[in-house]
Amino acid sequence: MRELVVIGNGMVGHRLVQALCDRDSTGAWHVTVLGEEARPAYDRVALSSYVDGVSAEDLTLPGLAVDLHLGDPAVAIDRDARRVTTEGGRVLPYDALVLATGSVPFVPPVPGRDLPGCFVYRTLDDLDAIKAAAADAVARPGPGRRSAVVVGGGLLGLEAARALRSLGLSPQVVEIAPRLMPVQVDEGGGALLRRLVESPSGSHAGLAVRCGVSVEGIVRDRDRLVATLSDGVELDADVVVFSAGIRPADALARAAGLVTGERGGVFVDDRCRTSDEHVWAIGEVAALQGRTYGLVAPGYAMAEVVADRLLGGRATMTPAELDMSTRLKMLGVDVASFGDAQATTPGALEVVVNDPVAGTYAKLVISDDARTLLGGVLVGDASRYAALRPLVGSPLPADPVALIAPGGVELGADALPDSAQICSCNAVTKGAIGQAIADGADTVPALKACTRAGTSCGSCVPLLKKLLIDSGVQVSTALCEHFGQSRAELFEIVAGTGIRTFSELVSRFGRGRGCDICKPAVASILASQGAGHVHDGEQAALQDTNDHFLANLQRNGTYSVVPRLAGGEVTPEGLIVIGEVARDFGLYTKITGGQRIDMFGARVEQLPAIWRRLVDAGFESGHAYGKSLRTVKSCVGTTWCRYGVQDSVGLAVALELRYRGLRAPHKLKSGVSGCARECAEARSKDFGIIATEEGWNLYVGGNGGFTPRHAELLASDLDTETLVRYLDRYLMFYVRTADRLQRTAPWIESLEGGLDHLRAVVVEDSLGIGADLEAAMEAHVGSYADEWRGVLEDEEKLSRFVSFVNAPDTPDPLVRTREERGQPVPVALGMPGVGA
Amino acid sequence: MTAVETSVHWTTVCPLGRLLPERGVAALVGDVQVAIFRLHDGSVRAVGNVDPFSGAAVISRGIVGDRGGVPTVASPVYKQVFGLLDGRCLDDADVSLPTYPVRIRYGHLDVGLPW
Ligand code: SRM
Ligand SMILES: Cc1cc2nc3c(=O)[nH]c(=O)nc-3n(C[C@H](O)[C@H](O)[C@H](O)COP(=O)(O)OP(=O)(O)OC[C@H]3O[C@@H](n4cnc5c(N)ncnc54)[C@H](O)[C@@H]3O)c2cc1C
Ligand code: SF4
Ligand code: FES
Numbered sequence: 001m002r003e004l005v006v007i008g009n010g011m012v013g014h015r016l017v018q019a020l021c022d023r024d025s026t027g028a029w030h031v032t033v034l035g036e037e038a039r040p041a042y043d044r045v046a047l048s049s050y051v052d053g054v055s056a057e058d059l060t061l062p063g064l065a066v067d068l069h070l071g072d073p074a075v076a077i078d079r080d081a082r083r084v085t086t087e088g089g090r091v092l093p094y095d096a097l098v099l100a101t102g103s104v105p106f107v108p109p110v111p112g113r114d115l116p117g118c119f120v121y122r123t124l125d126d127l128d129a130i131k132a133a134a135a136d137a138v139a140r141p142g143p144g145r146r147s148a149v150v151v152g153g154g155l156l157g158l159e160a161a162r163a164l165r166s167l168g169l170s171p172q173v174v175e176i177a178p179r180l181m182p183v184q185v186d187e188g189g190g191a192l193l194r195r196l197v198e199s200p201s202g203s204h205a206g207l208a209v210r211c212g213v214s215v216e217g218i219v220r221d222r223d224r225l226v227a228t229l230s231d232g233v234e235l236d237a238d239v240v241v242f243s244a245g246i247r248p249a250d251a252l253a254r255a256a257g258l259v260t261g262e263r264g265g266v267f268v269d270d271r272c273r274t275s276d277e278h279v280w281a282i283g284e285v286a287a288l289q290g291r292t293y294g295l296v297a298p299g300y301a302m303a304e305v306v307a308d309r310l311l312g313g314r315a316t317m318t319p320a321e322l323d324m325s326t327r328l329k330m331l332g333v334d335v336a337s338f339g340d341a342q343a344t345t346p347g348a349l350e351v352v353v354n355d356p357v358a359g360t361y362a363k364l365v366i367s368d369d370a371r372t373l374l375g376g377v378l379v380g381d382a383s384r385y386a387a388l389r390p391l392v393g394s395p396l397p398a399d400p401v402a403l404i405a406p407g408g409v410e411l412g413a414d415a416l417p418d419s420a421q422i423c424s425c426n427a428v429t430k431g432a433i434g435q436a437i438a439d440g441a442d443t444v445p446a447l448k449a450c451t452r453a454g455t456s457c458g459s460c461v462p463l464l465k466k467l468l469i470d471s472g473v474q475v476s477t478a479l480c481e482h483f484g485q486s487r488a489e490l491f492e493i494v495a496g497t498g499i500r501t502f503s504e505l506v507s508r509f510g511r512g513r514g515c516d517i518c519k520p521a522v523a524s525i526l527a528s529q530g531a532g533h534v535h536d537g538e539q540a541a542l543q544d545t546n547d548h549f550l551a552n553l554q555r556n557g558t559y560s561v562v563p564r565l566a567g568g569e570v571t572p573e574g575l576i577v578i579g580e581v582a583r584d585f586g587l588y589t590k591i592t593g594g595q596r597i598d599m600f601g602a603r604v605e606q607l608p609a610i611w612r613r614l615v616d617a618g619f620e621s622g623h624a625y626g627k628s629l630r631t632v633k634s635c636v637g638t639t640w641c642r643y644g645v646q647d648s649v650g651l652a653v654a655l656e657l658r659y660r661g662l663r664a665p666h667k668l669k670s671g672v673s674g675c676a677r678e679c680a681e682a683r684s685k686d687f688g689i690i691a692t693e694e695g696w697n698l699y700v701g702g703n704g705g706f707t708p709r710h711a712e713l714l715a716s717d718l719d720t721e722t723l724v725r726y727l728d729r730y731l732m733f734y735v736r737t738a739d740r741l742q743r744t745a746p747w748i749e750s751l752e753g754g755l756d757h758l759r760a761v762v763v764e765d766s767l768g769i770g771a772d773l774e775a776a777m778e779a780h781v782g783s784y785a786d787e788w789r790g791v792l793e794d795e796e797k798l799s800r801f802v803s804f805v806n807a808p809d810t811p812d813p814l815v816r817t818r819e820e821r822g823q824p825v826p827v828a829l830g831m832p833g834v835g836a
Numbered sequence: 837m838t839a840v841e842t843s844v845h846w847t848t849v850c851p852l853g854r855l856l857p858e859r860g861v862a863a864l865v866g867d868v869q870v871a872i873f874r875l876h877d878g879s880v881r882a883v884g885n886v887d888p889f890s891g892a893a894v895i896s897r898g899i900v901g902d903r904g905g906v907p908t909v910a911s912p913v914y915k916q917v918f919g920l921l922d923g924r925c926l927d928d929a930d931v932s933l934p935t936y937p938v939r940i941r942y943g944h945l946d947v948g949l950p951w
Contacts, residue, residue: 445917448927481903513858513876515901516910516917541858545897545912548859553912557892799854805861805872806849813867814886814893829891 001030002095004310005084007074007252009035011044012283012299013100014061019307021064029310031066032092034084036101037123038071045296050127051163053818053827059124077256079276096310099253099266099274099281100303103246103294108151112218117225118240121160130239134167137238140223145170149227149237151215152244153180158197160241161207166820172235173207174227176214176244184337188354189379192361196333196380215240248285248292261287270316271309272302280306288317297424336382339375339392340365348374351400362404364388371395376404383706386460390420390430422467423453423460433467442473479740480517483510487665487740491525500531501538520544521740524627527663528735530783533790535797546625549801550787551607556815556826559607560600561587562624563614564660567634567652567672568595577617585610588823594631594669596622601824603811605803611788620786623661627741629668632656633681637674637691644674646691651720652680655689658724659731661784665738665747668731669703683711686744687727692716696723700730700758701745709745712755715763728777729762729770736773844937844948852945855880860896860909863947870936870947871896873920875907881920882936882947887911888925895933 004020006013017031035041042059050059072088077097084092105120107113119130137146148164150157153175161171175182179190180197190211197207213229218240220226227235248265259267259275265287272280272288283299284292293299301317308315343350347368354361360380366373373391378384384404391397394417416422418431428451441447444464448454454461477486483506485493490505499505502522506514514522523542527534534540534547546552551559563578570578578597582589585606587599602610623629632655635641637648652672662668671682672689682688688699694717702711715726738747751757760766791797802808817824849863855874862885863870869885873896885893890913898909900920907920916927923933937948 445927449929452928482901512905513900513902513907515903515908516899516915519899519901538857541856541900544899545894548897553894553897555890555892555913557894800856803862804864804869805854806847807864810864812869812893814869814891 002028003093004029004031004096004098005092005094006031006033006098006100007084008100008102008249008283008285009033009037009041009068009070010100010102010283011041011061011296012102012303013098014041014064015300016098016100016282016303016307017064017066018062019304020310021066023307023311029096033064033066033068034072034074034086034092035068035070036073037125039124040068040070042124044122047121047124047127048159048163049828050124051131051166053816054829056124058829074252077252077279079256079258079279082278095278097279098306099279099285100283101249101252101285103284104249105242106245106247107242108215108244110215110217112220112225113242115218115220115225117220117238118218118242121156121163121241121243122246127163130164130241131167133239134164134169138168140238146238147172147236148239148241149174149215149225149235151240151242153177153209153211154183154243154245155181157241157243158207160243164239164241165207169239171207172237173209174213174215174229174235175209175211178212180209180211181335184341185335185377185379186342186350186363188352189335189337189361189363189377192354192356192359192379193333193335195356196359246284246294248287250285253281253285261290261292263287263290263292265290265292272306272317273309280309282306334378334380334382336378336385336389337376338385338389339373341375341377343375345374351404353401353404353406355406358406360406364400364404366396366400370400373400378404386463389424390416390422390463394420422463423451428453430467433464434471437468437471437473442468444468477739479521480515482506482512482514482518485509487521487525488737490522491528491736494522494525494529500526502526502542503538514542516544517740520547520627521665523547524663524665528780530779533785533794533797534787535791535800540797540800549604549607550611550621550625550791551602552625554600554826556829557812558601558603558815558826560598560624561602561607561610561614562592562596562598562622563619564622564656565596565631566656566660567632567649569634569649569653570597574617574619577614577619581610581613584613586817586824588825592624594624595633596624596631598624601817601826603803603815604801605809605811608792608798608801612792615786615789615792621661621788623787626663627666628661628663629656629659629670631669632659633669633671633685635672635674635679637672641674643677644691645693646674646696648672648674648680648689648691651689651696655724655727658781659727661787662731662735662780664731664735666741666743668744684708685711687711687730689723695719698723698726701748701755703743703745707745714755714759725774726762729765729773730758732773732776733758733761733769843950845951846939846946846948848941848944848946850945852880852940852943855945858900860898860900862893862896865947865949868949869893870949871909871933872938872945872947873900873907873909875900875920880938880940880945881907882938883909883918883920883923883933884935887913887916888931888933889914889916 041061072086074084075087076085082094105122120126146169148169148171150161150171150173153173161173164171179187180193194209198209213231215227216230217228218225225237250260250266253266261267266274266281266285268274268281268286268288272282274281282302305315305317343365349366352363363377365375373396416430420430422430436450441450447464454464478484519542551561582599588601589599592598632652634649634652638644669685670687671680671685673680673682674691682690683699684702684704688711690697696718697716698714699711700714703709748758803812804810816827818827847865857874860871860873870882871885872882874880885895887895894912898912900909908917910917916925918925918933923935925931939946
């Protein structure tokens with residue numbers, strides 16, 4: 001047996017040992033690992049989740065059966081004798097040595113950087129120290145929020161700032177470069193990024209940012225620190241975190257006389273071998289052909305290469321594995337950069353589309369002949385990242401401006417060369433996917449199973465779909481493997497045959513036992529045709545978890561509760577009841593984007609008691625969980641507003657009560673504004689109504705969400721009765737003919753003749769089905785009953801609301817909360833692992 | 837079967853009648869969360885209740901069905917599908933749920949956990 005010594009037990013060292021153990025079937029190597037940190041290897045990429053309550057155990061990587069010496073760093077390498085000496089005095093002979101010592105944070109040499117209260121951001125121990133200091137600061141009496149200074153506005157600095165905010169401090173980010181994330185984005189992108197992270201609204205961070213200045217010194221002032229900036233500004237801080245970059249941890253290698261890269265790091269060739277044939281280097285400490293890589297994916301690729309080489313293989317690093325493209329969704333801001341984002345290629349041209357109003361910035365870098373895509377930057381909306389990144393190095397498929405302009409060309413997958421990487425998480429090329437399709441994979445799940453593409457971050461799944469369609473695989477209208485029919489066809493079958501159970505439908509018109517696609521779709525069809533309570537009989541087994549517990553599933557397995565507040569109206573008594581319920585059950589409470597109140601964190605076994613109180617106070621289900629009518633938002637209209645021309649609240653309440661409980665292919669939203677100022681944002685709704693002097697204008701097919709659309713005018717100046725008749729027809733026509741999970745805008749687009757055809761059906765009754773549609777809606781309105789009341793009045797249905805069948809009142813032990821801004825919020829559950 | 841019987845510890849969780857066809861329930865056996873499903877053919881299957889993708893204990897609340905004839909449950913969080921016979925995730929070959937033996941005695945359901 002030969003001796004392998006691995007110095008460094010970080011992410012990449014761990015991966016090497018794992019890969020070697022997996023493949024070393026003959027036991028060729030005896031492995032010893034030295035770790036400087038006292039804990040077993042953990043997921044450093046997910047380090048920041050530690051402040052959100054993810055435990056050190058959750059972050060720990062799987063244990064390995066090797067000789068592991070933790071807390072005992074290597075201090076010397078004797079290359080002639082092939083021996084490593086550790087701080088604790090161990091002397092370990094080796095046949096092969098792997099350096100996986102990673103990086104150390106770079107701390108600029110400013111006076112005061114060693115004062116208590118100054119930290120770096122790299123290890124769990126660092127975070128423990130930061131947490132303790134933040135807790136001390138927050139506990140100290142005195143007015144105002146405690147503050148922090150983050151030195152460095154790169155990827156890590158922004159992450160650290162977010163973590164400090166989670167710990168209750170107000171962070172200020174100081175960046176010496178003129179923009180944030182100077183390595184990944186360019187000036188224009190950086191300017192927008194800054195605006196987005198500074199914006200206090202919504203999910204964005206509300207950080208304070210200072211660019212173009214540096215920290216000149218830090219001094220202690222009683223129990224706080226004061227950081228002086230190069231422009232003379234002084235910032236008070238309880239905590240200072242340095243995240244001004246990293247340097248390869250190459251001191252040991254230098255002392256041993258190994259060749260290092262010009263800018264640091266242990267020089268290795270494309271086999272990851274150093275200047276000594278018995279010594280390898282991988283991960284952040286390695287300077288591959290002279291260049292270091294500060295991301296984990298290239299490090300993993302190096303680990304695989306060395307594992308292969310140690311077992312006699314011939315693997316080398318390929319350029320594709322050194323992809324430095326990054327996309328991060330951090331602080332709620334979408335940022336991506338790929339390829340030569342900084343346009344360093346000689347002669348490179350840049351094409352920029354900057355939309356400060358929409359808050360998006362996009363840049364493509366192209367070759368001097370304007371033919372080849374070299375790289376790009378996307379800020380604010382990175383949805384085109386998946387399609388653009390694989391194109392790097394390939395001919396441009398279209399005019400570059402059109403590729404990034406809002407509403408510009410959608411990239412077909414046919415534009416990509418076979419060598420293009422479709423899934424960067426798992427390094428799967430278009431060629432490999434084409435092969436899998438040729439070998440018979442004809443669905444996205446099949447492609448995932450045989451290529452692993454799409455199984456990590458999921459951002460490539462839309463491209464997988466396009467590749468399937470382009471390759472001529474019949475993407476049929478079949479609902480799923482159990483039904484060859486489309487949703488609309490099944491709707492007609494159910495209407496025509498009177499079938500009332502899934503079992504009968506699937507045995508007569510489908511095959512198998514259904515799945516999570518067809519079961520909820522059939523449940524919705526049955527509900528639209530008056531099949532009674534959604535939990536009656538076999539229907540209970542068709543509902544997804546939201547419809548099964550009549551509440552919205554949250555990430556930790558608890559649910560949220562939304563009572564209906566028709567039109568957004570609520571009485572003071574109603575508000576008090578909601579407040580009391582939330583208080584008594586310990587629920588997090590928030591005003592929603594739909595003009596109502598959501599209470600989060602209810603456990604299954606609490607739902608009946610919560611709803612008993614709400615129903616007793618006159619509330620009913622708000623159907624926030626269903627593919628059904630959600631809200632009809634309103635503005636105050638003539639009742640209060642000086643400009644209102646109709647009673648918008650009155651109409652909104654009437655419409656919400658008319659269409660409540662209507663199950664549809666997707667959720668339905670509405671709004672009513674009292675005049676053309678449109679304060680209810682009606683035109684962003686599936687049906688929006690705007691008051692005119694004469695009556696109402698009806699707009700259809702609007703939505704917010706991923707692809708926002710403005711609703712379009714269907715008919716104008718309607719009296720209320722005509723408006724309701726048109727709405728009955730429009731909604732029922734949608735319920736009958738739309739595809740599963742198709743909202744009204746794409747549905748209208750899919751109708752032959754589009755909006756004009758819809759207008760003919762609804763206004764002119766061109767198909768002669770107007771009366772039929774109205775009757776169907778009348779039947780729905782007449783049979784409406786509150787679903788929650790239905791559960792509370794039925795012992796059998798109630799008996800399903802238990803946490804455990806054998807311990808009905810025992811709370812799920814995994815659900816834990818912590819406090820944020822005075823309210824309970826979930827402690828994050830174990831994070832999914834990092835994709836290779 | 838005897839080999840299995842000696843290596844597991846049986847706990848009675850509920851009367852069989854508590855299980856609706858093709859709908860799950862969760863049970864707490866010691867500190868292990870188990871998801872139990874009664875399939876269309878009347879057979880009963882038990883797997884781990886914790887969804888490996890989200891960490892939430894919710895597998896019992898997923899929709900039961902089949903893929904190519906193999907009985908399955910879909911996680912209600914991010915919708916990955918798991919085979920109910922062997923616990924394997926059909927969308928990611930590296931992931932699986934633990935499976936537990938079950939038996940029906942005197943109209944009650946027992947779940948077996950390793951000693
Ligand atoms: C609670 C709320 C956010 C808030 O705190 O304000 C919310 C929360 C969720 N939204 Fe939303 N949306 C909420 C208002 C909105 C709005 C604003 C509005 O309604 O005016 C929009 C944009 C308007 C629109 O829908 O067109 C919105 C666009 C979405 C979308 C994107 C839809 C699209 O067509 O692209 C989804 C995803 C989906 O439905 O597939 C979504 C899905 C969700 C889900 C259901 C995601 C999920 O499966 O967990 C969230 C859980 C709800 C819950 O109660 O647990 N939510 N969501 C809002 C509830 C409103 C209500 O009272 O019912
Ligand atoms: C907060 C944070 C967020 C990040 N986010 C991302 C991200 O989103 N995406 C991404 O790709 N990358 C990210 N990274 C970078 C990623 O963590 C690193 O690329 C990766 O950890 C490198 O692995 P490594 O094994 O080379 O180094 P490390 O994981 O740092 O491991 C090196 C180990 O060697 C030990 N060591 C050093 N010297 C000795 C010695 N003489 N003897 C024994 N042991 C020694 C060190 O203590 C350390 O434990 C992030 C990093 C941080 C800190
Ligand atoms: S939409 Fe018109 S009526 Fe309604 S609040 Fe705005 S200005 Fe007033
Ligand atoms: S790019 Fe395919 S899963 Fe992330």
